[in-house]
Amino acid sequence: MKIIHDIEVLTTIEELVAPATTALIVVDMQNECVKPGGGYGTQSDVDLTPMQEIVPRIAKLLVAAREAGVLVFYVEFIQRSRTGVSLRDGPSYYVHRNDDFVSCIEEGTWAAQTIHELAPKEGDIIMPKIHPSAFRSTPLNLHLQRYGISSLVITGTSSTGCVAATQLEALESGYYPVLATDAVAAPNRQRHEQLVSWMAHRGPAFTTDEILAQWASA
Secondary structure, X not given: OEEEOOEEEOOOHHHHOOHHHEEEEEEOOEHHHHOOOOOHHHOOOOOOHHHHHOHHHHHHHHHHHHHHOOEEEEEEEOOXXXXXXXXXXXXXXXXXXXXXXXXXXXXOOHHHOEOHHHOOOOOOEEEEEOOOOOOOOOOHHHHHHHOOOOEEEEEEEOOOOHHHXXXXXXXXXXXXXXXXXXXXXXXXXXXXXXXXXXXXXXXXXXXXXXXXXHHHHO
């Protein structure tokens, strides 16, 4: 811990991922984004390999988190309601203005579900979201406050989109966004590496093995 202008700042991994004050979040590891039969999997120019490579590491973090008593959250990106109503707006889609394929995940479908390898367990909290950030228009902040959480270990996809948005809003909301650097991914590896480097400068960042070792010792 370090004191900066009379404020206590957590600086060590022991402090930053302490089970009692840490939650694990799985961002958008849905069939649409990871499986060959999902929307992205139908596009010949989209490489799903990076997302599939992080599945075993996220699975290990989930097991360790549950054993250590770490609160587990899943957020699932939804862009269309069960009745077919679009939940996004023009500014939200601006980033995709030149893309040949734009995902439109419908609530309640197979595409919207988290992949079975990382399926939620009893006691986990599942939240749909309609914006890239897991905080915006969701009860995530209320849950974190209720359970006295100060750190959020972030995993999932995509590092260049929803993961980055969640990390930034976590910081703005007063939480330590601990990036699991080898448990986040994006189809474009070069952009992924650039974003991870930038996010690691903005907030705490550790490998899966470093987090697992800390939870095991705790």
